[in-house]
Amino acid sequence: MSATLIDGKARAARLRETVARAAEKLKHDEGFEPGLAVVLVGEDPASQVYVASKVRLTKECGMRSIEHILPTDTNQADLVALVEKLNADPGVDGILVQMPLPKHIDSDAVVLAIDPAKDVDGLHPVNAGRIVLGKPGLVPCTPQGCVILAKEAFADKTGGDLSGFDALVLGRSILVGKPVALLLQNENCTVTMAHSRTRDLEAACRRADIVIAAVGRPRMVKGDWLKPGACVIDVGINRVPAPEKGEGKTRLVGDVDFETAVEVAGAITPVPGGVGPMTIACLLANTIRAACKRRGLAIPELG
């Protein structure tokens, strides 16, 4: 058996289309263009690539992109001052400070400085708390993308309803593991949070109808860890050497061993082309939501 591929690229393109329509409507009905401010500190090449695609897709969706590229030696006070300036700017609806920040900067303090109403990354403790409480707020982008893709996998069977499924989240990071576990609980899944100290991880995995792999270990989850027919969402973005492509070349692999998993799973996300593109589409969707909420407008349904 070979699993159905969950096409994150196509799903993300569809979400961006609804974002573009919402942006167009805001421009037409309300006379403004939602604005997303992206702050990049330093010259990390991966971060530069991510920020470039966020900027490009923001514009493609008919929104305004405000870019601040700062040198590596930027100090914390100056970065916080910039965030405060963006908080106060009425033309800025969303603020994203690209992570990781240089080591001399306390990223918690920077995130805390972001106005929770503009926190389109969903990283501010106020927004994290809202998920815990099951209250509306800005939901982190990668976890949001994981849930959308899991629903997509069950579209035919349950109409996308995840109620009652056993979900296993592998990894407990603030950015992905913890919030995605809470979101799945809010979708009425029975959630297990597994991590490096989990006893008999393989057995726990084998019980799950939905596996979210977010540990950052290349190809860790093997096909024989999976319940036949399970839905597998691979959050991993690991760059590994690919000598077969030439000397010094690399390729991207997930936290799931795709070749063996695809034989057992019912549905699986590829890497690349799975969760990654959804992360950016959800960021753009959050910018629309933040823009509407801040102005007292109804928040559109963005699918």
Ligand SMILES: Nc1nc(=O)c2c([nH]1)NC[C@@H]1CN(c3ccc(C(=O)N[C@@H](CCC(=O)O)C(=O)O)cc3)C=[N+]21
């Ligand atoms: N404040 C902040 N918010 C973030 O959301 C954030 C961040 N910092 N720092 C870094 C991580 C990583 N991240 C990705 C976004 C898109 C892809 C993506 O589109 N990946 C493509 C392939 C990209 C490639 O080829 O390298 C894919 O999976 O198909 C991946 C990773 C957002 N992050």
